[in-house]
Amino acid sequence: MKKLYILTQQSLLILSTVFFFSCGDQNHSIKMKGSDTEVNLAVNLAEQYTTADANFSIAISGGGSGIGITSLLNGQADIANSSRPLSDKEIEQFETKNIKVRTVIFAEDATAFVVHKDLPIESIDLETLAKIMKGEITNWKQITTVDLPINIYGRQSSSGTHSFIKKKLKIEFSNTAKEMTGNAQILEGIKTDKSGIGYVGAGYISHESATSPTVKVLNIQENATSPAYSPVDAHAINNSLYFFQRPLYQFILEDSWEKVQPFIDFERSEKGKQLIKEHGYYIIERSENEI
Template sequence: MIRPYGTVIFIVFFAFSGCRQVADFRFIKVMGSDSEVNLVLSMAEKYMQRDSLASIGIIGGGSGMGIASLINQRAQLANSSRELTEKETNLLKEKNIEILRLVFALDAIAFVVHKDHPLDTITLSQVSALYQGNIRDWSEISRQQGPVRLYGRQSNSGTYLYLRDQIVKAEYDNSLLGLNGNAQILEAIRQDVSGIGYVSVGYLEGKSASEKQIKVLMVKNEENGNCYSPLSQEDLKAGLYPVQRPLLQFLALPASDLALDFVQFELSAEGQDMIRKNGYLPLDTLTHQQMLKALTKARQHEG
């Protein structure tokens, strides 16, 4: 589809090794979620190094796009950073597509401002007021003067919907800029001292924040006055950072062996380790076991 720039990462590895039978060659397509695409892509690369006959095509776009492609049967596995909407559930039912909902990692959404911005912490009610357009000037909550510029994503983004429905709890102000991906938001914030944006923590890994000329805001809990950082694995693990969400995948059933094996790999110790290295939080033991059980069931479904 028409998705510019870093968002479309379309990699198809055709791994022909020698002259084996074509029947051994397996292919699946995974679509959706700009927040997940880099993570899933790196896991797919690792998986394909092992299994030279497997080919996994990863396409980004928003979560909405992944789910739509599952509904239209153009992909076997959809990445999504949000749950299905009622409309999507009905459409899946209508088309008789059975799916398995999988959680494979936990993500946090970080709020970012320019590195010269005086603000260090923010509360969720301030986030909500900012994004609804109730706070239009920074002087209302910080030492900085001047209007607030809101950076966000387009309506096909899971993060856009998650934040709107869970945190802002109202329609976004219509001055919200709809950019194409997490990376573009970071780029814009780097250049705009009046801006605030939100990105998945996975995009903050690698270079330090000061190198990127941005500042990651701590979120202040209004009840106990403590501040929590999305960059701290401890805060995330303890569930103290308040803007956390599961990273989901929806698998169309009956699933191919390759799809099942790939998900199994994501849940394996190695896969979970890659998740940690990418700045996301691996699954807790309970969820992990539930997911493995669900996967085993899906295998039987196929047999």
């Protein structure tokens, strides 16, 4: 009989979670680590895959793209989920250790900027957003009708989303920005902080929208006169109109490919694609290569 084991380390919020789907020989078990953006989707895919493969065994944990990639380098994972590509330094590290890695792009994600629902703002342009994130605009009265100091909710530097936003806005984050461990923690902060602004994977928004009406997703404009687009608008994403959209990666050890491939094939199946869509992500032309 298939069993699901969930181990959690908690404070007020879940800080780290490891999911074990264990059904077979541990010599064939898979360890997947990395992106917090992808972890809920990965767990759901694994859970569904166990219904088709009685010998499937996998342990999944989040923590950030950098943690997943480091785990791959150190032989502590077979798959690293990542919301960013490998850096030049990381590629060099893999080459130095003579570790061959396959790269799979399996979905398209969008990063949403969220505020409390009561904040009187619907859209924001990139210049204004950058000034907020780097600490040049510090009070909402500078751009809205309310007088509230701005609280920034972001991710730790090991997060691929942190690196993605930093690169896209061409900024260094304000040193007052709160560094949160994951998307869920950012959302919890915004729900109770009428002066907060944060960024999370759009896939999290699709699950939170029905139960968390206190969170508002901002539409993004490239400049003050350009159209505003939403990260949860499929048309905008499919036509590459939303500024903060990106591919999601899985880096897989070449030595682990044989035991990992059936799971990757499941992700690429019609059922896998449907699960990806249900989590608020988008299907794109998939690719696979080796470094």
